[in-house]
Amino acid sequence: MAARAASRESAPTPGLAPHPPPSRNLAAVIEEEIVLGWLQPRERLVEEDLAARYGVKRHAVREAIFALERIGLVERVPNKGAVVRMLRAVDVEQIYAVREALEAFAATLIPLPAADLIARLETIQERHSAAVESDDARAAFRANMDFHDTLFSACGNPHLAEAIKSFAQKVHGVRSYTAGDPAYLARAREEHMVMIEALRAGDRERLMTLCKQHLGPSRDIYIAMLARRQGR
Amino acid sequence: MAARAASRESAPTPGLAPHPPPSRNLAAVIEEEIVLGWLQPRERLVEEDLAARYGVKRHAVREAIFALERIGLVERVPNKGAVVRMLRAVDVEQIYAVREALEAFAATLIPLPAADLIARLETIQERHSAAVESDDARAAFRANMDFHDTLFSACGNPHLAEAIKSFAQKVHGVRSYTAGDPAYLARAREEHMVMIEALRAGDRERLMTLCKQHLGPSRDIYIAMLARRQGR
DNA sequence: GTCGCCAGGATTGTTGACAATCTTGTTGGA
DNA sequence: TCCAACAAGATTGTCAACAATCCTGGCGAC
Numbered sequence: 001m002a003a004r005a006a007s008r009e010s011a012p013t014p015g016l017a018p019h020p021p022p023s024r025n026l027a028a029v030i031e032e033e034i035v036l037g038w039l040q041p042r043e044r045l046v047e048e049d050l051a052a053r054y055g056v057k058r059h060a061v062r063e064a065i066f067a068l069e070r071i072g073l074v075e076r077v078p079n080k081g082a083v084v085r086m087l088r089a090v091d092v093e094q095i096y097a098v099r100e101a102l103e104a105f106a107a108t109l110i111p112l113p114a115a116d117l118i119a120r121l122e123t124i125q126e127r128h129s130a131a132v133e134s135d136d137a138r139a140a141f142r143a144n145m146d147f148h149d150t151l152f153s154a155c156g157n158p159h160l161a162e163a164i165k166s167f168a169q170k171v172h173g174v175r176s177y178t179a180g181d182p183a184y185l186a187r188a189r190e191e192h193m194v195m196i197e198a199l200r201a202g203d204r205e206r207l208m209t210l211c212k213q214h215l216g217p218s219r220d221i222y223i224a225m226l227a228r229r230q231g232r
Numbered sequence: 233m234a235a236r237a238a239s240r241e242s243a244p245t246p247g248l249a250p251h252p253p254p255s256r257n258l259a260a261v262i263e264e265e266i267v268l269g270w271l272q273p274r275e276r277l278v279e280e281d282l283a284a285r286y287g288v289k290r291h292a293v294r295e296a297i298f299a300l301e302r303i304g305l306v307e308r309v310p311n312k313g314a315v316v317r318m319l320r321a322v323d324v325e326q327i328y329a330v331r332e333a334l335e336a337f338a339a340t341l342i343p344l345p346a347a348d349l350i351a352r353l354e355t356i357q358e359r360h361s362a363a364v365e366s367d368d369a370r371a372a373f374r375a376n377m378d379f380h381d382t383l384f385s386a387c388g389n390p391h392l393a394e395a396i397k398s399f400a401q402k403v404h405g406v407r408s409y410t411a412g413d414p415a416y417l418a419r420a421r422e423e424h425m426v427m428i429e430a431l432r433a434g435d436r437e438r439l440m441t442l443c444k445q446h447l448g449p450s451r452d453i454y455i456a457m458l459a460r461r462q463g464r
Numbered sequence: 465g466t467c468g469c470c471a472g473g474a475t476t477g478t479t480g481a482c483a484a485t486c487t488t489g490t491t492g493g494a
Numbered sequence: 495t496c497c498a499a500c501a502a503g504a505t506t507g508t509c510a511a512c513a514a515t516c517c518t519g520g521c522g523a524c
């Protein structure tokens with residue numbers, strides 16, 4: 001009884017019962033919830049609760065949780081359950097170090113000039129800008145993801161692009177602290193613009209610098225927040 | 233009936249029915265089978281067959297296959313099943329390009345001198361050498377894996393080490409062509425020795441060069457073999 | 465009053481059966 | 495003889511019930 005109550009207490013938001021997306025890739029749906037902060041780090045993921053919430057069977061939730069565990073977004077303890085993974089500051093730093101290395105490598109491979117790539121990025125960026133201006137965190141997240149996917153896929157090495165995406169996913173849990181922040185989103189939008197500009201100028205050095213600078217803010221915000229919380 | 237027969241025909245080896253490892257991490261077991269060539273690229277992985285073979289329930293096989301799919305070792309088609317992934321030459325090249333980048337990055341991070349690391353590597357290398365000399369492919373594979381895990385874990389960034397391991401796993405399917413070759417194993421042994429030597433000398437440049445050279449052979453062998461088969 | 469043990473309940477893990485889907489082989493007709 | 499629809503079998507996907515495990519809270523002994 002008490003266990004049940006505890007699980008209820010730790011529920012993300014008061015009225016979270018129903019939910020629009022019935023089917024689709026459940027893991028991706030849950031991932032988005034984490035990014036948007038509806039499911040917060042340290043929060044327990046009770047299989048039956050999620051099944052009821054998303055209107056699917058427990059079995060489907062189970063598989064999604066396994067998938068998220070492989071990605072590194074949730075942590076599972078045998079016979080105890082899964083929680084949204086709480087990254088320590090050192091983890092965030094280390095993951096971002098790898099991201100920098102991977103993205104820098106990819107940036108060296110992108111063929112320049114890249115007229116076609118620029119066109120596609122501009123289209124995506126329009127969506128992103130619109131989402132930022134209308135404070136639509138979910139749409140901004142999706143467009144942002146598309147932007148980086150498209151950019152790094154242009155390196156011509158799909159395995160590298162996938163690794164970059166995978167490492168970005170690892171820190172999705174920490175992104176909930178910036179995903180809804182208008183100032184941060186506006187900054188990201190500006191940086192995307194400048195990256196497109198660098199592509200257009202064929203300035204690879206500048207592109208690599210921008211990629212690196214683009215990674216910094218969310219990392220620093222999260223680490224600062226952890227420090228405030230005394231490294232909980 | 234015919235489908236069943238076909239599945240039997242494509243069975244890896246004539247007498248594969250029983251099997252020693254009953255439990256343990258099933259995905260790792262299957263992975264080893266792939267590396268050792270008992271399960272070959274393009275071979276179908278029928279859930280019930282594997283369940284019977286390893287003495288586990290189908291459900292466990294299912295999860296293992298999902299895990300292997302995420303790693304990239306097997307390919308799954310909905311409602312049709314999974315097969316050991318057949319990498320194209322271009323895939324192999326691309327994966328190895330990322331491996332080079334990741335391992336080079338890790339090599340820059342390993343603190344030198346590394347007395348403790350050297351000691352551990354020497355212990356592992358003894359096992360590897362013994363396995364190579366007695367033509368024990370399975371033991372050689374395990375020791376080899378340990379060697380590289382230990383080496384790159386020393387970079388102090390576990391997420392990077394995991395990425396390196398994960399990319400090594402992606403090409404495990406292609407390793408079956410070298411895993412049992414005494415000449416190749418002997419060469420690997422020598423290279424490990426030299427790497428330890430470089431560590432002892434604190435020569436980071438040399439270590440990085442050796443890591444890169446160590447990757448080449450298996451890639452080239454596989455690509456050459458694919459070329460012979462006309463890029464099947 | 466505190467500590468350790470025991471019972472109840474919640475949650476995860478496992479199993480077997482059933483449903484859906486695809487593949488293959490066959491039959492009937494042009 | 496060739497093609498298309500059909501049927502059987504094999505295989506994967508889904509489900510609901512059961513078993514195992516762990517946490518919580520209460521009760522009794524020291």
